[in-house]
Amino acid sequence: MTLTNIADTIKLADGNKIPGFGFGTYLISDQESMDTTIKTAWDEGYRLFDTAMLYRNEDILGETLHRLEIPRQELYLTSKVAEEVQGYDQTLKSVEGSLKRLQTDYLDLLLIHWPVREHFFDTWRAFEQLKADGKVKSIGVSNYTAAHLDLLATKAKEMPVVDQVEYHPYLNQLALLDYNKQHNIVTEAWSPLGRRAVLGDPMIAKIGKHHDKSVAQVILRWELQHGILPIPKSQHPERIVENTKVFDFTLDEDEMSTIDLLNKYQRTGNEPEIVYETGKQY
Ligand SMILES: NC(=O)c1ccc[n+]([C@@H]2O[C@H](COP(=O)([O-])OP(=O)(O)OC[C@H]3O[C@@H](n4cnc5c(N)ncnc54)[C@H](OP(=O)(O)O)[C@@H]3O)[C@@H](O)[C@H]2O)c1
Secondary structure, X not given: OOOOOOOOEEEOOOOOEEEOOEEEOOOOOOHHHHHHHHHHHHHHOOOEEEOOHHHOOHHHHHHHHHHHOOOHHHOEEEEEEOHHHOOHHHHHHHHHHHHHHOOOOOEEEEEEOOOOOOOHHHHXXXXXXXXXXXXXXXXXXXXXXXXXXXXXXXXXXXXXOEEEEEOEOOEOOHHXXXXXXXXXXXXXXXXXXXXXXXXXXXXXXXXXXXXXXXXXXXXXXXXXXXOOEXXXXXXXXXXXXXXXXXXXXXXXXXXXXXXXXXXXXXXXOOOHHHXXXXXXXX
């Protein structure tokens, strides 16, 4: 069922709820920008804020949230464990660092940022431990393919409730989306706007014109109607607002399938299988 407003939540397989629409913070790197950006996003109704150790902005995000005096239970905080600190002990230790930087004693969602062959099962064992210890409410993965999830299932005590992957009209991963739905895993879209690469698409612009919506709004709507949780990032107040105005129109079946057909297998980020093999981004 497609969400009807930005405050709607989705029930995860572990029983917890996650906002159905979120905000990305990659490349927001100074305190002033973080303060103004997050304040705008909060006022517009965004509740899920996505960061990662790798972004080196957990500390400024933590400081912003502290300054805004947002009650912790109203926030949904996601962070991710980087490749170089994977493994059982290292993961436990690195999450302590994230919690400290974010000025909180728990994360709502912790993700393995990329699959890494060498530490594949040990990192997940640490995630299960962190959840049992109450340091994180929900555990998930990022950039996992169906094959990675099948492999994880051979030893996991519990399975990820979220898989955050690159997803936009030029990299639609419909097969992975089907797999995740069948396994009760929520698919989060990172680079939901293709980091702007899709914003010049003439076909989406034409569909947008019909609804009096921008290309960005049509793309986000297409993701929502597919049951995907998008986490667009912007540092421009007018775009932060624009990206939330996606709950007042509907794409029909023809429009949905027209956008589905724009797939070019075009990535803005790394190929997960190579990161899995080499243990690092390239
Ligand atoms: N798990 C992973 O491996 C992974 C990888 C990458 C990203 N992520 C997460 O996903 C989030 C989103 O992905 P992303 O930041 O890579 O890409 P994105 O959200 O697809 O695109 C962000 C870019 O689009 C621009 N933009 C946003 N809204 C716009 C609008 N309405 N009109 C025109 N331009 C617009 C932004 O510019 P301005 O900021 O200048 O407005 C920025 O340059 C990240 O911030 C991060 O939290 C996760």
